[in-house]
Amino acid sequence: MLPQSLAEAEALDRDDPLRRFRDRFALPEGLIYLDGNSLGPLPRATPDRIAEVATREWGERLIRSWNEAGWWEAPVRIGDKIARLIGADDGEVVATDSTSVNLYKLVVAAAALKPGAILIENDNFPTDGYVVQQAARLTGRECRMVSGDALEAAIDDSVSVVVATQVNYRTAARLDIAALEDGAARVGARIVWDLSHSIGAVPLDLPRDGATLAVGCGYKYLNGGPGAPAWLYVARDLQDRLTSPIAGWWGHADPFGFASDYRAAGGIRRFLAGTQPMLSLLALESGVDLFLEAEMAEVWAKSVRLFDLFAARIEATCPELTILSPRDPAKRGSHIALGHPQAYGIVQALIDRGVIGDYRAPDIARFGLTPLTLGHADVWRACETLSTVMREQSWADPRYASRNSVT
Amino acid sequence: MLPQSLAEAEALDRDDPLRRFRDRFALPEGLIYLDGNSLGPLPRATPDRIAEVATREWGERLIRSWNEAGWWEAPVRIGDKIARLIGADDGEVVATDSTSVNLYKLVVAAAALKPGAILIENDNFPTDGYVVQQAARLTGRECRMVSGDALEAAIDDSVSVVVATQVNYRTAARLDIAALEDGAARVGARIVWDLSHSIGAVPLDLPRDGATLAVGCGYKYLNGGPGAPAWLYVARDLQDRLTSPIAGWWGHADPFGFASDYRAAGGIRRFLAGTQPMLSLLALESGVDLFLEAEMAEVWAKSVRLFDLFAARIEATCPELTILSPRDPAKRGSHIALGHPQAYGIVQALIDRGVIGDYRAPDIARFGLTPLTLGHADVWRACETLSTVMREQSWADPRYASRNSVT
Numbered sequence: 125m126l127p128q129s130l131a132e133a134e135a136l137d138r139d140d141p142l143r144r145f146r147d148r149f150a151l152p153e154g155l156i157y158l159d160g161n162s163l164g165p166l167p168r169a170t171p172d173r174i175a176e177v178a179t180r181e182w183g184e185r186l187i188r189s190w191n192e193a194g195w196w197e198a199p200v201r202i203g204d205k206i207a208r209l210i211g212a213d214d215g216e217v218v219a220t221d222s223t224s225v226n227l228y229k230l231v232v233a234a235a236a237l238k239p240g241a242i243l244i245e246n247d248n249f250p251t252d253g254y255v256v257q258q259a260a261r262l263t264g265r266e267c268r269m270v271s272g273d274a275l276e277a278a279i280d281d282s283v284s285v286v287v288a289t290q291v292n293y294r295t296a297a298r299l300d301i302a303a304l305e306d307g308a309a310r311v312g313a314r315i316v317w318d319l320s321h322s323i324g325a326v327p328l329d330l331p332r333d334g335a336t337l338a339v340g341c342g343y344k345y346l347n348g349g350p351g352a353p354a355w356l357y358v359a360r361d362l363q364d365r366l367t368s369p370i371a372g373w374w375g376h377a378d379p380f381g382f383a384s385d386y387r388a389a390g391g392i393r394r395f396l397a398g399t400q401p402m403l404s405l406l407a408l409e410s411g412v413d414l415f416l417e418a419e420m421a422e423v424w425a426k427s428v429r430l431f432d433l434f435a436a437r438i439e440a441t442c443p444e445l446t447i448l449s450p451r452d453p454a455k456r457g458s459h460i461a462l463g464h465p466q467a468y469g470i471v472q473a474l475i476d477r478g479v480i481g482d483y484r485a486p487d488i489a490r491f492g493l494t495p496l497t498l499g500h501a502d503v504w505r506a507c508e509t510l511s512t513v514m515r516e517q518s519w520a521d522p523r524y525a526s527r528n529s530v531t
Numbered sequence: 532m533l534p535q536s537l538a539e540a541e542a543l544d545r546d547d548p549l550r551r552f553r554d555r556f557a558l559p560e561g562l563i564y565l566d567g568n569s570l571g572p573l574p575r576a577t578p579d580r581i582a583e584v585a586t587r588e589w590g591e592r593l594i595r596s597w598n599e600a601g602w603w604e605a606p607v608r609i610g611d612k613i614a615r616l617i618g619a620d621d622g623e624v625v626a627t628d629s630t631s632v633n634l635y636k637l638v639v640a641a642a643a644l645k646p647g648a649i650l651i652e653n654d655n656f657p658t659d660g661y662v663v664q665q666a667a668r669l670t671g672r673e674c675r676m677v678s679g680d681a682l683e684a685a686i687d688d689s690v691s692v693v694v695a696t697q698v699n700y701r702t703a704a705r706l707d708i709a710a711l712e713d714g715a716a717r718v719g720a721r722i723v724w725d726l727s728h729s730i731g732a733v734p735l736d737l738p739r740d741g742a743t744l745a746v747g748c749g750y751k752y753l754n755g756g757p758g759a760p761a762w763l764y765v766a767r768d769l770q771d772r773l774t775s776p777i778a779g780w781w782g783h784a785d786p787f788g789f790a791s792d793y794r795a796a797g798g799i800r801r802f803l804a805g806t807q808p809m810l811s812l813l814a815l816e817s818g819v820d821l822f823l824e825a826e827m828a829e830v831w832a833k834s835v836r837l838f839d840l841f842a843a844r845i846e847a848t849c850p851e852l853t854i855l856s857p858r859d860p861a862k863r864g865s866h867i868a869l870g871h872p873q874a875y876g877i878v879q880a881l882i883d884r885g886v887i888g889d890y891r892a893p894d895i896a897r898f899g900l901t902p903l904t905l906g907h908a909d910v911w912r913a914c915e916t917l918s919t920v921m922r923e924q925s926w927a928d929p930r931y932a933s934r935n936s937v938t
Contacts, residue, residue: 150590159594166590174585175578182757183557183573187566195757222805224779225632246791251805254778254793262776350589350602350809369669371661372631382892384653386661398629398658401811402757485789
């Protein structure tokens, strides 16, 4: 039963089992932050952890911290923690590099398993398409781009690798991993999943669904900090059959042997290349540690309630906005996309009123529903502000004419 | 005239124009840190800067900091600062990714300019060889490995790309960039320089010497912090002729247009791929800013004096150690390598006595001479400790039997 008033929304928040997480984040007073799907907010523990890394581990212990402080092991250690959020095992995930670089590694490595085209849905976050286009050129493969709807039908014998984003970054539409993996298995193709908008947002069990390759982001729902290192997953059985195109000493079987010939490490380490940025990587660990304290089932259940409340309020108060995200929870992620020709101005007007969402060209206002930090009352208030912006046509303010925003 | 006593060394330090830099670093009292060529020490300004990035920019301003705080521009802005240390211009360097990933990008991009083998000296830091071996396999090129001495002669018509480390990570032997570039120019080959052990260590003027492609590290002499992002340099004239194999939205001509087709940005931005780790990247900027306050000519002049003093003290007090680094300053970098079959135990015994250097298999003790933080008296004292370790054969301590150190 959805709350019918701000008071009812507040009552729901008082009984929320995830309520305790709100104070673990350092969100500014008075701000309603609906952009945790782009940059997750700062966990309160993170500044102290970073200060410890800088002042004590780096400043005092210096080079010794590579061993003593576990820096060298961090990509694998943090990978093991991330693995729990996707149903994977220890040794199947590493935290390293950027999502783009990791996607490149897995696409090129997987393409070597089978001749054929590389297939990608054209409504991925564009960087995925760019990575795949270049990887296809380099490996002499055809690059085919199709819409998400057409993806399943396009996976045929002539396809080697498929790149698919499970949760669409604009609409939040969610693909069915198991169904697509079934299709890929029938033709011997491999799917590389981009889970940037999935991890920490929707329940995931990659082994159950037959997924063997995935990459994802650390700075969205995992709250790892701006540009936090990304991660990659390779199912254990597949690891030693794949060779990363980007070799490097961190992926060598004997990194301190300093042998001149490359010999890939067994297991997931072979997908590491160079030295990792420890301040950013260990900040990511703080975010992941905090996330692991929550039950993913509770997170998802709350996401569904927040979405339903948001959608109901929009329908009740902002009829000129189109809800672009799927209404069936099984078919969406944890954000809501609203369509309007003035979406850019709407988002800017909201930001000026303390409600932060983001704009996606050409006509989408996007709002992340992050259950660890948002309450039902936040959603209620955000929709009230949105309704005011629409009623007053605040989006028409000439200050919002320029579209040079980076958000 | 080299100091002949600790008192004379201290007198020289009192007149040292770089003396003021020592207090800008947070080195622990009583420690002599001769490993700034592996992990540069913590600049005092860095923890405050990182705290500001975390608490204010990320925590309070959140997503808005991509614009407001200059995060989006950081790779190019910091690249412009690094450019000054290699004689390059604004827009010729970006700070991004790891050295391994950057080397991969430039080797693959440069190989597309000309058919032929990829040539690498086999005494590079091994990761360079690993990167090149994999890149050669992927692009169907022959990979030739030769010794540094044989490199110049091996650059013939059949070579497409050469990868060379200017300053050898073990011996500090320095290659002559201009001479090798002359040879490469004659056959139309491109050299990708690894300047990880050069930048901030020796004077560099890449345009003068004809160098057009380089990569390097941010966490050694630039004091950027553990695993700080690396950088890459592409001479302006060459930029638009090269295509990075790893595409991504940060390297797109219109990153926020979200077009589905990849169109590389003009200029150096095309070598960016994914989102960069801001905490680590902005810590690097603190290190680079501090370095830019020093005159490189003064840094190098002091490096030469520190080396000569180190070498003289070793010759006077530790005859059983072999000085492996070139004595001619024009032929070396800013560290000194000593050979001894018990090098591992020697380095461990020194660490236990507060003198931090590092060990490189199988028989090298390596000591970085970083003029911003080290004085002549530090070198004198380090050599006294080393002489005691050698006299007492402290390296034979059974605690030093294991060689599992990460340093």
